[in-house]
Amino acid sequence: MLLSKSCVYGLRAALFLANQEHGKFIPIRQMSDKLEISFHFLTKILQQLTAEGILESFKGPNGGVRLIKRGEQIPLIDVVLAIDGSELLTECALGLPGCGVKEPCPLHDKWAEARDGIRSMLEESTLTELVQKGRDENLRLTSENGFDILFEVKEGV
Amino acid sequence: MLLSKSCVYGLRAALFLANQEHGKFIPIRQMSDKLEISFHFLTKILQQLTAEGILESFKGPNGGVRLIKRGEQIPLIDVVLAIDGSELLTECALGLPGCGVKEPCPLHDKWAEARDGIRSMLEESTLTELVQKGRDENLRLTSENGFDILFEVKEGV
């Protein structure tokens, strides 16, 4: 997989948060229920996002987790880097350790190009954009559910 | 990793073979030594390539393995598909199971574009091209060695 499972879960959670009222703390349990991700597992992932300065958390009743910046200002790449690191954007197509630009292997040019495509995809999309598009076109977010699961919460349906 | 390790090993072996006199059977042991891959592991991988019709094998003394087609006619994608399957070229950026084009998720368009970049990279490069480029520019093939390890064999150095 291009992105690790942790990373995908982190992205989904981030989309979920971007769709909430900004500044409100959302309990992880609520997210894990809605997104159908193991609570404990999601917890670990969100801890990483908190450590990386993407989320902030608050303990106790009415506590939870929220985005530090507004969804408009968070490109997907931030979440990906926080969880999967930069390997995806720097790794070698042929899996050779210790690659240096000085002695590139034959695939390097084309691979770098394809990799940049991935990078720009992640840099140019923000959480809010994705939520917006998901809402407008009623796209899917989990295998079973579409973005409606996000709105249920917000709109109290 | 974009490509599994098995796949990378398979590619390296294929490059090795493409650099040999066409039609000559090369023992797997020779390749595993040169390429610094576990003999048993490489054997498994090459069995797949044989099963997929990329290699043919010959038992007994003077036996080994060779490319069925000439290296010029083998795009990298053939090897990748034989070992890693088509998942790489069809998988979903967000890891959603059972994706249908009918209800794409928001990333779909950009992701499909990036994925096509990878696909064309693998389709447009042939084994021979890579060997050629590696030879001309003395590029690296393993972490330690460059393409010279291929020539040592051929030229009997």
Next chain:
DNA sequence: TGTTTATGAGAGTCTTTTATCCAAAATAGG
């Protein structure tokens, strides 16, 4: 016949990823 070399099944090890559990700390509210 005996040696070489691939085939195919399979067991075993090691590492990374994915997932679960639990005790501790912080907070809110009664």
Next chain:
DNA sequence: CCTATTTTGGATAAAAGACTCTCATAAACA
């Protein structure tokens, strides 16, 4: 102060991936 809630962080366990090795079989050769 007490209790329920919620994140934190450490530890553990299960699953998947990446190897390593063995063995029995088959084909080719000499």
